[in-house]
Amino acid sequence: MQTEDGFTVLDISSREAVAVQEVKLPGGPETGNFVYIRPVYGMPLLKSQRMMKLGSELILIFLTGAVLILSARRPLRAIKQDLSTVELSNLKGAMIPTDKAPLELLPIIEEFNEMVGRLRHSSSNQKQFAATISHEFRTPLTVISGFIQSVLNRGEEHLLDHHKQALGIADTEVLRLNRMLSDLLDLSRADNQQLSIRREAFELIPNLEQVLKLAKAAYGNPITDNLKELPYLEVVGDPDRLVQCIGNLIGNAVKYSEKGSPIDLHVSSDDSKVTVCVSDHGQGIPADQLDTIFERFTRAEGVVLPKGESSTGLGLSIVKMLMEAMGGTVSVRSTVDEGSLFSLQLPLSDQP
Structure with a gap:
């Protein structure tokens, strides 16, 4: 397109910003001027500036989003931690504080x-x-x-x-x-935190002899032991509760064994602890049930209760509770159709 000033415009369809530079050509007025036109965003410097601006805006958006997400997750993590500690046996500390909770979660909390x-x-x-x-x-x-x-x-x-x-x-x-x-x-x-458990030094053998005397009078199964082979042993715990725990284990061994099947009480010791084992040749317990038999009101699946017998699922949970309260432990090894061995451990009295 020819203009009145003598310029020829080749293309006016672009809407981009342009830079214009005019240079006087040598040769006098007749030679005229050279006008150089180029898009602004096509310049290398401006391209770099544009990319830097875009990059900084993206980084700012990312950082802002990260800060918002972290600030929102922090109270949620605290709430999740509070919920993970809730237990039926200790509901006093189950309340979730509301002073720092997000407003959106206040009604739920x-x-x-x-x-x-x-x-x-x-x-x-x-x-x-x-x-x-x-x-x-x-x-x-x-x-x-x-x-x-x-x-x-x-x-x-x-x-x-x-x-x-x-x-x-x-x-x-x-x-x-x-x-x-x-x-x-x-x-x-x-x-209710009202169970009285003693932790005192006492002689082990007389208490085990008491357990055996009661068990042999109550059950018809033969019960063997190695008490006469033991040296003097003094452990720390509650003698009455230990008698109760071993009595429960012998009662279970008799209950889940054939009539007349032998039960064995075996005691061993090392430098720090004494181990009292009660073993039988009864039904045994499936391996996938060994972690659950110490829970309250729980009986091992696949174990058949003898005719005329009943079980509340409390005996082993009582044993675990009492042993842990005395500072000891209880464990079990069992093979189906071969029998089970329950082990009670208590520290020796000369241990700190």
Whole structure:
């Protein structure tokens, strides 16, 4: 396109900014001027500046987003950590603080805290109920057992055989109920931090002899031991609770073994601890159940309860609770159809 000033415009379709430079050509007026036109964004310097600006804007956006994400995740991580520590046995510390919580989460946190409050109230009522029932039932059961024993002892010559058998079964069931109530009472006291466990030095052998005497009188299975081969051993713990733990293990061994199958009590020691093992040749426990048998109200799947026997799933959980309270441990090894071996460990008294 020819203009009135003598310029020829070749293309005016571009909307980009341009830079214009005019240079006077030599040769006088007739030669005219040379006008140099180029797009501004085509210059190398401006291209670099443009890329630097774009890069800095992207970095700023990224940093801003990262700061916002981290600031939002920090309270969420704190809330997640608080939730991971919530346990039914300790609901006092389950409340989530609301002072630093995000506004969007406040309604959820407040509702959660109200729910925890309701659970605390319900849990407290259940623990109190279990403790009261266990305590109140033990006295009449003890009286009933006493009368049964009195009748059996005084009227032995005058009772028919089937009467003696019936009274013996009744006495056995009373004793079983008494043990169950004792277990429930121990669990209730432990949940309320009221379980009294001693940690004192005591001689081990006499207490094991007491356990064996009671077990041999209660069960028909032969029970072997190595107590006569042992040196003097003094351990730290609660002697009464240790007798209770070993009694529970022997009772389980008899329950899940064939009638007349031998049970063994074996004691060993090293420089720091004593290990008391109770082994049987019974059904055994599947390997995938060994981690769950010490949980409350849990019985191993695949293990068949003998006819006429019952189980609350409390015995092993009681053993674990008492051993840990004494500063000891309990463990198990078992093979299906071959038997099980439970090991109790307590520190020697000369250990710090």
